[in-house]
Amino acid sequence: MLSLQKLMDQVRHAGLRVTRQRTLILQALCELDGHAGAEEIHRRLALHQRDVDLSTVYRNLEALRDVRILSQTDLGHGWAEFEVVGDRPHHHLVCQRCGHVQELDHACLDAMGDTIRDRYGFEPILDHWAIFGLCAACRAVDSGT
Amino acid sequence: MLSLQKLMDQVRHAGLRVTRQRTLILQALCELDGHAGAEEIHRRLALHQRDVDLSTVYRNLEALRDVRILSQTDLGHGWAEFEVVGDRPHHHLVCQRCGHVQELDHACLDAMGDTIRDRYGFEPILDHWAIFGLCAACRAVDSGT
């Protein structure tokens, strides 16, 4: 469970101000406990009579992403999705056949991250990945047929 | 180098018709030899007095992607980028600050792919990735200030 209190400390520590809107946006993301797009957050806040302008939502998602409090992912829905960066980075292996999802050890990505840092001087953001493919069970079915 | 001839055979074989516009779009993508967005292709064709309507470019990119002649990637520029499939697999490092894009050696991902296969029995699809983060130049600016 994520503590809104701690998140707001992070916000302050990042040099950003703790505003009503910022707090509400992060609260919504915590409650949703997963990915959400700007429009979805805006709609949710409106439902709770906690109006925050859509442009403010966009500006905040960008700002919070820049200071690494949020991570941004494109799930091919046609809009950007955001998520609170947790204590431990988590990743998922998603089976394209059966939809089964399993967690992926962060170490698998870390090794690649180190290589990228060393060879390219590029600091990769590996907070949250979804890797698509075929799970063991579906591969077995495939080779059986 | 990619042969336009062979590409058009693929087009026909996929059940699509070989039209002037389709050919020009694929030719442009071959010449650009890399990823390009719809607008960029459209602009390039216009420069060469080979007018193809922008909506036609979009419709073709989608159709060619659906039959796997093109691959689609989001490089975080705000638009979709397309590329001819069949080249050696390669990936992109995209700077979240300045938008700069550099190529990433497939070997870096391959090692991770092997680990995932070995440890999870999961067959990951690692054809074409975009990894976001901070490029060397932007990291230098950050540590400077």
Added chain:
DNA sequence: ATAACTGCAAAACTTTTGCAGGAGT
């Protein structure tokens, strides 16, 4: 006090769609 932030409205952008005519097989 001062710099950051917000709401509002309008615009910028990419991408999609309806339709009538044109082109490939």
Added chain:
DNA sequence: ACTCCTGCAAAAGTTTTGCAGTTAT
């Protein structure tokens, strides 16, 4: 001939921006 494809124009949808006023530090 039979579909598929294209151009045109208009719209849909997401995201950005200018600006004046408000708020956090």
